[in-house]
Amino acid sequence: MGNVEVKALDGVTLDIAKGEFLGIMGPSGSGKTTLLHMLGLLDEPTSGKILIDGMDLSKLTDYEKTMFRLYKLGYVFQDYALVPDLTVMENVSLPAMLRKDRTEEQYRKDSHGILQKIGLCDRRDHLPRELSGGQQQRVSLARAMVNKPDILFADEPCANLDTENSRVVLDLFREINESMKQTIVMVSHEDWHKDYFHRIIRLKDGKVVSDGINGKTSS
């Protein structure tokens, strides 16, 4: 940061299994978002490797990383991050439209399907500003899921939601994880969110201080 070297992460090593709902928790500045961004190829580690399905992602070019994110990964951000000028349907379809292996009919069908799953099919022609925060976050989730990613990354998805909407969103995450065996890595700083996680990694000052199955953590 500026001229001062700060280790956002320091010697973090972890494995994530298919179908796992992993929570990354810790105090502010512990490196949670940095870890999530590195796992999601949004940032590069100064040393170390990231392997997904055995593939060393550090060797990929910028374009290859972009395509990897498009085809294999999904993202939900804390401020929804929807394109304000696109309708719900268009926002959800956006990643699918770019895939070379999907026709228009296919991505429309996929988008329709995922919107039905999250319960917002009737709002598909609305713009983001016409939706509540919770609805926007559900649309963001649908966008992340439309390409059936290998891993879904969520960076504090409930940070801007009230408790009720947070539960709705987290219930959706749980349902997707259980019904579709979707691997989810989620950053959170709310303690009650841990009820949704299979496994929790706690960070402090860039280091892993605990890592274990929810309810049976090990330091």
Added chain:
Amino acid sequence: MGQKELKVAFLLALRSLQRGSRSSAILTILIIGLCFTNMLFLPSMFSGIGQSITKQLVDYEVSNVLVSPKSGEQYITDLDATLDLINGMPGVQRASPQYSKGATFKYRQRVLGVSVRAISPTDEKEVSPVYTKMVAGSYLGEGDTGEIIIGKPIAGDASVRQEDEFQESLGGVRVGDSITVEYGNGYTKDYRIKGIYSTGWSPIDSAAFVTWTDMEQVEGQTLDKANYITVRAKPGYSEQFIKNELLAYGVGVNGKVQTMTDMLSKSVGKVLQSFAIINMVSLIVSIIITTVVLFIVITIKTLNSRKQIGILKAIGVDKGVIMHNYGFQVIILGILGIILGIIITLVLAAYMAVHPIVTPEWSATLYITPFDLLTNSVILFCAAVVAGYVPAYQVSREDIQAAMRA
């Protein structure tokens, strides 16, 4: 960059313009439209002035081809034979001779030096539209004697005091009045004002016309010579064709043959060259303004959207798609702006056709050709594309983390 990516980029661009800030889009289109109008206005006005000058030279001075005396000679001789020869050529509408003589006009206390031109009214009507520019009285008839038509500035206005006149005149002489004309050879004669004309072309309006018959009386002999012969081409025949014909038939033996273009390049060539330089400067300034404005508009758009751009890249939208998104926005705005500019320009041209800018020497309308519209559209479009794609390219390459933190 495949077709799908371009389609997505176009969709993003279209939606941004459709659902984004309307006022920003409208303002940008208006600026481009006005820049386009500015690009065309001055050059087309100069072209209009040039066209006006050319038309007036053709109508009142040179016609399509001018036969003038050989170097060192004052007159074209063997006039009747020369006229018969020219009028018999294919492509020639009519040839009309003019014979000029300096004179002093006297009316009441006013004295004025004027060039009197002798014409054959029947021939002259085929070559020059002066007969359609009568503001009072009527044109000369073949064989009229003792009658004269004068330009409106010569006639003057009785309500204007002599010391306040822009140009010396006879102080408000009217049709039917009698004036005294003293010719350079000492011949003096009273003429009745048969008509007053106004063409807008100063050299003609500052002259007077009498018939050929009348001038023969003044000279005291049959006139078989002329100061020059103006030749009007029939529609579909070029000036160069007529000139080549005249030269082939030996008209060049008795006189010098020049087309209107030959004359123009000598007389007003430098003026038109100056216009061309000013036009070029105006064009460059307009292009610079448009480029800078569009560059600023797109740069502001991209700066305001940095976070969104970061998010799009995060979810797998390639930087090329992002770049073309903004590029397409500029293209759409550019096209709409150019269309608006064309409409404004054509409306201005139509308005000025009815209400031209009138100066003492000429009247200016906007002279615009489809080629002018096309070339300026292409130039402005290219400038818009460059102005839009440069900031779009720069922002598309920004680091994801830096963009998302914006």
